[in-house]
Amino acid sequence: MSIVLASFEGVECVSSFQEIDTHVFILNSIRKSCSCPSCGHLSSRIHSRYIRVVQDLSIQQMSIHLQLQVKKFFCDSPTCSTRIFTERFAWLQSYQRKTNRLQNLLQQIVLSANCVTASKVTELLRFHTSHDTLLRLLFKMELPTPQNLIRIGIDDFAFKKRNRYGTLIVDQDTRRPITILESREKEPVAEWLKQHPSIQMVSRDGSISYASAISEALPHAQQVADRWHILKGLFDALKESVNQHIPANWKKTEYVQPNEPIPVVRKTDSLRESHEKQVWERSQKVQEFVRQGRKIAWIARQMKLSRGTVYKDLQRKQKPDFRRNSILDSFFFCHSALEHRRKNCR
Ligand SMILES: [Zn+2]
Numbered sequence: 001m002s003i004v005l006a007s008f009e010g011v012e013c014v015s016s017f018q019e020i021d022t023h024v025f026i027l028n029s030i031r032k033s034c035s036c037p038s039c040g041h042l043s044s045r046i047h048s049r050y051i052r053v054v055q056d057l058s059i060q061q062m063s064i065h066l067q068l069q070v071k072k073f074f075c076d077s078p079t080c081s082t083r084i085f086t087e088r089f090a091w092l093q094s095y096q097r098k099t100n101r102l103q104n105l106l107q108q109i110v111l112s113a114n115c116v117t118a119s120k121v122t123e124l125l126r127f128h129t130s131h132d133t134l135l136r137l138l139f140k141m142e143l144p145t146p147q148n149l150i151r152i153g154i155d156d157f158a159f160k161k162r163n164r165y166g167t168l169i170v171d172q173d174t175r176r177p178i179t180i181l182e183s184r185e186k187e188p189v190a191e192w193l194k195q196h197p198s199i200q201m202v203s204r205d206g207s208i209s210y211a212s213a214i215s216e217a218l219p220h221a222q223q224v225a226d227r228w229h230i231l232k233g234l235f236d237a238l239k240e241s242v243n244q245h246i247p248a249n250w251k252k253t254e255y256v257q258p259n260e261p262i263p264v265v266r267k268t269d270s271l272r273e274s275h276e277k278q279v280w281e282r283s284q285k286v287q288e289f290v291r292q293g294r295k296i297a298w299i300a301r302q303m304k305l306s307r308g309t310v311y312k313d314l315q316r317k318q319k320p321d322f323r324r325n326s327i328l329d330s331f332f333f334c335h336s337a338l339e340h341r342r343k344n345c346r
Helices: 002-006 100-111 115-124 131-140 186-194 208-217 227-245 269-291 296-303 307-315 329-344
Strands: 011-018 022-029 046-059 062-074 084-086 151-160 164-171 176-181 201-204 222-225
Touching: 046 100, 100 115, 100 131, 115 131, 164 186, 176 186, 186 208, 201 208, 208 222, 222 227, 269 296, 269 307, 296 307
Parallel strands: 022 062, 151 201, 201 222
Antiparallel strands: 011 022, 046 062, 062 084, 151 164, 164 176
């Protein structure tokens, strides 16, 4: 136990006793004087004493409680507004009922699980901490302050839809959230941005309040639309464009698949058909030469073709079809079907 108590600077253990599952240490402050937390004046004039009950890390399945007698001192500095103050300890924060090391451990537990689960774990570890207390400890944790931010993303989110909205700010380089602001109004956003003058680029939605907050706080920063809003804008424009092409008096009728296939006309079709005709005429000529008893080498030389082409022409029994399937064919069909419907369903 002396190892445990060695961590508590400024106190001495007077006695200890054991309850069912708790070990209680009675500790007294041994300081003769203490510095005023407001002005730093060293005071040795004691005002009174009182008892603080503090919880510490458990040992061997036993809860550890400290009954700590602390002193209150007068501050005799004439310029200080504090008249009476309580002595401070490095291992225990003011107004806390848990030692710093226990608080740190609880914060690590609650970070790795939700509060209810963490509360059950602390029960097993004999810390007996409610999930509300764990939640308070979590909120007390100081977040790391981001340094040298270059690119950030900013967007709003709903605490409660149509009621209360906040602002989420994300570091675009690390892809991690930096902070949450409790409002999406211009002032708090601008105030936060002013504290980070290193920001060069802000990705945002179409919100006017964000735009003016960025312009006011970071006039040098480039404002860009985020990817989601670009895609949404494009999709809305596409819908608008399609809607403009649909006639207002369009009557809804059942679409009947025509018996004959809907002709698909492309600009390249005439070129292809001309090429197919040339190849078919050449093939017929090659086959005629063969029937006349000419050799392949002679035909190739005469017609300025490769022997491979001559062989291919010999194999050809009908007019070739050089149409190639394209991934766009289904869309051509859709387009043709839409045209057909526009013409016939008004
Ligand atoms: Zn003072």
